[in-house]
Amino acid sequence: MKIIEVQNYDQMSQQAAKIIIETVQDRPQTVLGLATGGTPLGTYTYLVRDHQLNGTSYKQVHTVNLDEYVGKAPSDEQSYSYYMNKHLFEPANIPKTQTYLPNGLAANLEEEAERYTHTLQSLGGVDLQLLGIGKNGHIGFNEPGTSFDSETHVVQLTPSTRQANAKYFSSESEVPTQAITLGIATIMKAKRILLIVSGIEKAEILYQCLYGQIDEQIPASILQKHPHVTIIADQEALSVVNQKAEAH
Numbered sequence: 562m563k564i565i566e567v568q569n570y571d572q573m574s575q576q577a578a579k580i581i582i583e584t585v586q587d588r589p590q591t592v593l594g595l596a597t598g599g600t601p602l603g604t605y606t607y608l609v610r611d612h613q614l615n616g617t618s619y620k621q622v623h624t625v626n627l628d629e630y631v632g633k634a635p636s637d638e639q640s641y642s643y644y645m646n647k648h649l650f651e652p653a654n655i656p657k658t659q660t661y662l663p664n665g666l667a668a669n670l671e672e673e674a675e676r677y678t679h680t681l682q683s684l685g686g687v688d689l690q691l692l693g694i695g696k697n698g699h700i701g702f703n704e705p706g707t708s709f710d711s712e713t714h715v716v717q718l719t720p721s722t723r724q725a726n727a728k729y730f731s732s733e734s735e736v737p738t739q740a741i742t743l744g745i746a747t748i749m750k751a752k753r754i755l756l757i758v759s760g761i762e763k764a765e766i767l768y769q770c771l772y773g774q775i776d777e778q779i780p781a782s783i784l785q786k787h788p789h790v791t792i793i794a795d796q797e798a799l800s801v802v803n804q805k806a807e808a809h
């Protein structure tokens with residue numbers, strides 16, 4: 562795993578955007594795996610800025626998102642679909658027909674999860690997967706205890722995740738209780754993974770993910786086994802890693 566330490570959130574966002582831009586310029590038909598949450602927002606801002614200033618084209622790119630809340634329509638401001646359209650797809654002019662998210666309104670959620678797996682396969686898999694990490698070590702919406710062999714599936718969100726994500730809703734009770742997410746095995750099939758981490762509240766879990774036991778209780782710990790992971794983390798997020806390194 563390659564760890565790039567940066568000073569702060571802005572530098573993390575800039576560096577992550579640089580890697581994505583280079584990947585797309587190098588291979589315009591790249592399949593990008595994308596994430597939501599607060600962490601990637603700055604990265605998307607830099608991608609959009611570069612698109613506007615330098616004209617990097619996303620016309621041939623396909624995007625596959627990690628997850629979507631069950632019960633949220635794309636027109637709903639709290640859906641991940643709405644978030645992606647607003648922060649990246651529209652301002653970077655990515656053709657809508659080439660962007661994919663699970664359908665959180667599907668009548669049969671299990672079938673939708675399977676359909677999403679097929680979509681991903683038909684695209685030939687993800688070339689570069691952007692990932693954030695939840696405070697409990699989740700990736701996508703794969704909560705602690707999820708099998709490392711899991712493919713795309715429907716999940717019950719844990720109280721801690723619903724609490725952490727409540728800041729994007731008017732109250733915690735508004736946070737959906739279920740989501741559809743790419744599984745851990747699905748995420749691990751990406752050719753390259755770019756994990757971005759910022760802030761002191763992720764410092765302990767980042768340490769455990771990078772140097773702790775590979776354990777299903779800490780979903781992101783599986784990344785230790787991926788052959789091509791780059792982690793861009795700021796000083797706060799790396800503070801526990803650095804403290805422990807000094808102590809040795």
Ligand SMILES: N[C@@H]1[C@@H](O)[C@H](O)[C@@H](COP(=O)(O)O)O[C@@H]1O
Pocket residue numbers: 596597598599600601627628692693694695696699700701702722726
């Ligand atoms: N499903 C998303 C994850 O993909 C994301 O990594 C996590 C962390 O969010 P934040 O970046 O806001 O800390 O939030 C959600 O649960």
